[in-house]
Amino acid sequence: MSQTLQAANYRPATEIDALMPDIAAPVAAATFPQTILRYRNDAAAASVGLEGLDDREWIAHFGRFSPLEGSLPKPLALRYHGHQFRHYNPDIGDGRGFLFAQLRDGEGRLLDLGTKGSGQTPYSRFGDGRLTLKGGVREILATEMLQALGVNTSKTLSLIETGESLERNDEPSPTRGTVLVRLSHSHIRIGTFQRAAFHGDGPFLERLVDYSLTRLYGQHPGHNPAAQLLDHVVERTADLAASYMVAGFVHGVLNSDNINVTGESFDYGPWRFTPHWDPGFTAAYFDHAGLYAFGRQAEAIHWNIAQLAVSLRTITEAEPLVESLERFPSLYADALQRRFCWRLGVAGGDAGGMTEAAVRGMILTDTPIDRFFHDWRGGHPLDSAAYGDAAWSALRDAMAEFTPCAGARDHPYWSDHTPCSMHIDEVEAIWSAIDERDDWSPLHHKVAAVRRMGDALGAVPALP
Secondary structure (H helix, E strand, O other): OOOOOOOOOEEEEHHHHHHHOOEEEEOOOOOOOOOEEEEOOOHHHHOOOOOOOOOOHHHHHHOOOOOOOOOOOOOOEEOOEEEEEOEEEEEEEEEOOEEEEEEOOOOOOOEEEEEOOOOOOOOEEEEEEEEHHHHHHHHHHHHHHHHHHOOEEEEEEEEEEEEEEEOOOOOOOOOEEEEEEEEOOOOHHHHHHHHHHHHHOEEEEEEEEEHHHHHOOOOOOOOOOOHHHHHHHHHHHHHHHOOOHHOEEEEOOOOOOOOOOOOOOOOOOOOOOOOOOOOOOOOOOOOOOOOHHHHHHHHHHHHHHHHHHHHOOEEEEEHHHHHHHHHHHHHHHHHHHHHHHHHHHHEOOOOOHHHHHHHHHHHHHHOOOHHHHHHHHHOOOHHHHHHHHHHHHHHHHHHHHOEOOOOOOOOHHHHOOOOOOOOOOHHHHHHHHHHHHOOOHHHHHHHHHHHHHHHHOOOOOOOO
16 A cells, blocks of 8 residues: 555545535635635645646635535535444534545545545534644644554545634644645545434445445455455554554544545544553543554454445444454554564564564663664664664564665665654644744745655565
């Protein structure tokens, strides 16, 4: 699964029409006092042929939401339900965002342009439909770091400041407002299927399955399309869970409405990167029970996939769905080992034993995750006293069986003294520069550093 973005021609699409009117309600974007362009991701834009827009055109589409030619004529607020911290909620949906457009990349893959902070919708409940500028900056940093670390993630395409002052009860207020646009491989969630099942709408469930298989996975439905889809979702989400662990990432809110059926990570709120391999590390201050802690993310994602199976049970028999769900633990273990080897740039040995020894060493010595991978990928640990401790003996023995992959250590990044990271103090310092001095240079410097690390790591191997 490569995160490399290839240039493409502009190819608009309206595939979501196949699910209308059940999937969404047409809405209008908010009108903002100002539209100040703060960030444009031309690499992501080039992958769908939009890099040629000048700033005026960019703002017209992604700040004022003038339709993209040939794509959706009006924004669509998507309908869905979801389990939120294991409590079912039928009163949610796109409350501060919408599906703005659909396009295809150079490989013909269908992609969505979705928004965050674009105004109120029928599903806003008591919210103002807005996004804080700090939240938008944090989403840029999350998506850039995750992409560099090989996680299948949405891409932050655009951030435009709106000139509004927002009141929030969980951060200093008033604070600046923004509207964000992200490029994603679909916004069809587990919660989308849950809503259809909740209403007993079998025909719409079948249409959702068909859409997901044909438009998102590029497959012809077989004799049991529901089980066929669940198989794909299990494979992709097991890999997603493993990628979080190897990246040291904690999403924070792994509710079923935040799990995409393509296995792509998206919608970043209280995320954090844990400095150390700490299974109990949590990202959300309100996650008092540690339900979505670092070490419980695979369990949480597996639980959510089970809710998808429950929804699909209304249109197919249980046995093949259960068989799919039972594959998750072994697929996760395989993906964890494969991604561990990728980040270390090695091949050829006992990946399971090596991964276990590495995790044990990091825990026993409190070695930072980014420091560990940077040192061992760079080929320096055997010369370092830091890894001479007995806690690392099993890893030293295991690594003797491995060989570096071709070119794995060639990039000058591996000679840097300090690894690139994205810990909370760095994130807060970047935000402080913007908030206090309107200085955006630390953000741009960080994005450049993260992309340099991504170049050094290279593309993630495809799923087996």
